[in-house]
Amino acid sequence: MARRRSGAGEPPATPGPTRTPRRTVHPGAWWLWALGCGTAASRTTNPLLLGLLVAVAGYVVATHRTDAPWARSYAAFVRLALAVLTVRLLFAVLLGSPIPGTHTLLTLPEVPLPDWAQGVRLGGRVTAEGVLFALYDGLKLATLLICVGAANALANPARLLKSLPGALYEAGVAVVVAMTFAPHLVADVRRLRAARRLRGRPDRGLRGLAQVALPVLEGALERSVALAAAMDARGYGRTAAVAPAVRRTTAALTLGGLLGVCAGTYGVLTAEGGAFGLPVLLAGLAAALAGLWLGGRRSPRTRYRPDVWDLRAWLVAGSGIAVAALMAAYAALDPAALHPGVVPLTAPGLPLWPAAAVLLGLLPAFAVPQPLRNPPLKEPA
């Protein structure tokens, strides 16, 4: 470990509040970009387009993710996507598929089922058409998951929560703390299973896991109490004095606003209330937002270097939205190209314009400067 000594001789860092530009983009922009790509994926089952989307997301992640712990979640999402794909294929093989097919790949022994299970099939003929349909379908879901994983890897979840209105901040902190909890739990389980080995007990298997569960939970509880104490001692939950009138107005606005939102939504969704639905919904929304804004006055918190929504953020978010919009537009124009048929079996073609639209998603890879990589870091033992 390169330990830097705090000593003389080091050039002092920039003193005072100089405005060094951050090398990061607003996390909301990354989420919009990823959701845009995901929306585009949900509009098509063309494996070539989906593959292109995965490649685009993967390239941006590869160039722009940091060494931070949350960035490692990308690999987990990719694994999850593969698992989803596998499960989808397995189901298509075992349970059959409603797609009528003529190309039989293999025939599994069919399990005879009682009458009440009519319509469910176990085993039997597996057709190429059915498997291909399942593959396209599973690929769509997998691409969606990979896009969400990309957002997770690129945007720091804690910084996203910083952009919440002040009144929601404390709830946000609770969420962040909960999210950092999971990695700690995993580390604890690992440590305690290692300790089982030291006692001469097998460190694998379900029984081993069950026996460490109690100590792990105990440790987690102790840690959360310690963290709560530390947060309290550092001023978490300080409130500013607010006039009672303001407090009552806040409560009235928030509650009334939420009621309005509920009633409005009901109106919009049911046939009878078409006339009053939308106005009530909008009024309720406005009241609730005003309540949140007013509620923020109770919290004296300020924000340290909040993320600014700058030109880069516009570019990143815009590219994602453009991918989604262009794909949706093309889907309306030429649905057949985006949903290649499986009956009869044909090789899917690559429609040119949607492919060009997907490549727009690469814009962040060039518009955003790459993060500085840290030297190899200490791995927790």
Added chain:
Amino acid sequence: MIRFEDVSVTYDGAAAPTVTGVDFEVPEGELVLLVGPSGVGKSTVLGAVSGLVPHFTGGTLRGRVTVAGRDTRTHKPRELADVVGTVGQDPLSHFVTDTVEEELAYGMESLGLAPDVMRRRVEETLDLLGLADLRDRPIATLSGGQRQRVAIGSVLTPHPRVLVLDEPTSALDPAAAEEVLAVLQRLVHDLGTTVLMAEHRLERVVQYADRVALLPAPGAPPLLGTPAEVMAVSPVFPPVVGLGRLADWAPLPLTVRDARRRAGALRDRLSTVVPDEAPGAQDGPPGASGTAPSPPPAGPPAPVRRPGFLRRRRALPRPAAPAPGAPAALAGSLTVRRGRVEALRRVDLTVARGETVALMGRNGAGKSTLLGTLVGLVAPTAGTVRAGGADPHRTAPRDLVRRVGLVPQEPRDLLYADTVAAECAAADEDAGAAPGTCRALVTGLLPGVDDDTHPRDLSEGQRLALALAVVLTARPPLLLLDEPTRGLDYAAKSRLVAVLRALAAEGHAIVLATHDVELAAELAHRVVILADGEVVADGPTAEVVVASPSFAPQVTKVLAPQRWLTVAQVRRALEDERAGEPHV
């Protein structure tokens, strides 16, 4: 600045108050050190300053604590956050955010400081603590010393007038501890910050204190005075004070520098005596020297004899005759890679039976990894490792416990059961030992511990002893300990030293990873220093330790160029001299 007025604290369900009669004042700009054996309520006194006791811990606080004129009775911890900054024993449980810069800003955000003020203070603090290069790093990737500095920085940014620290240097290597203490001194001298700090490793901190508050025993009122006054009567004291008491120096020296200036006469007296080997090593480790995996000679005589060895036999038990042949542990060109990091690089190490080896080096140098490979928790990437004649990572756990045992950094990890008795029964079963084996060991190590005690209610030192007994139940010939003295006071440490010395004399090979130079000096035949996963020094304790400024114990520094390691060594030499025993 901090004022205790006849304070006593009783926790819920406790029969007697944890602390009583605490009545003193800490003036502005002073650094006051809180010392005392384990379990006397140091953390309770510290917690009372920030208001966490009793607002967070529960219990009853009698008397009054005021900080900067604010009564903690009426002010909750969060309302004291702008005047008191608190860092607990474990910095990891202190962090709320995930990167260094955010962490430094967190406290100021809670207090609602203006954005430009926050920005300026974060930059200042990054420079003050030498953290500028780490500003964007995720906290999870920092080393121990860096974490401790970030934790201190995170409470400094709101410019508190009082800083409360619980064992800030206990988990740190000597160099990192010096970094942290240098920062504290700068805060006290340059910014007039008031610091109240508890610490077991007095040899590191006592010279920085303006005054010392001693809690002599549980429930006893504290004793306040200058460091020299308090050290003269304290039951806990650093080796330099021990040497001063031995030589009747008055006033007592607190720093190596002071002691050296007075040590002329003592050095003259000792110049005719050659120090015996490191205590516990008088009989010389059988067949142990160097890193080359050469076959050890068949028992004593040891290959390298020093003049001191011939001088006199000590009345300590001699090691059992070692089995000829295989060493207790052997690593050859051992390399361990974790991701992109090479945790160990071509490490060669041989540990003979009956030998005690101390592994030293910075936080993150690879000490724990080396212990992990010896016990099979970590598989080597390349090279060989043998422990007790087996490949540790390929041996079934049940078989391995009879060959090698590890007491981990957190002894609690080893303990599962609700009572000491259940723990012992489980240990007997795991090890296939006769029922009662573990309990007998516990009784030997920890007299007076009840069968029904919950392991969680034991003190740090008692828990260590219980874990040690559990590991020893299988009678492994190779015993590994990871940071055994973290959180132990001097009394618990000297009990541990006695136990380990007896085990070594019975023929157990012991390897301990430690930052505690005084422990290594007391116990180890050999010291191996690791840096960045490589062995940079390996040799007899006296040679390695004397040559290194950061790993030398205080006695060595005071009496250099003579090679004394511990106060006990010097005391024995002086006693012999008085007795007129002839030296060979």
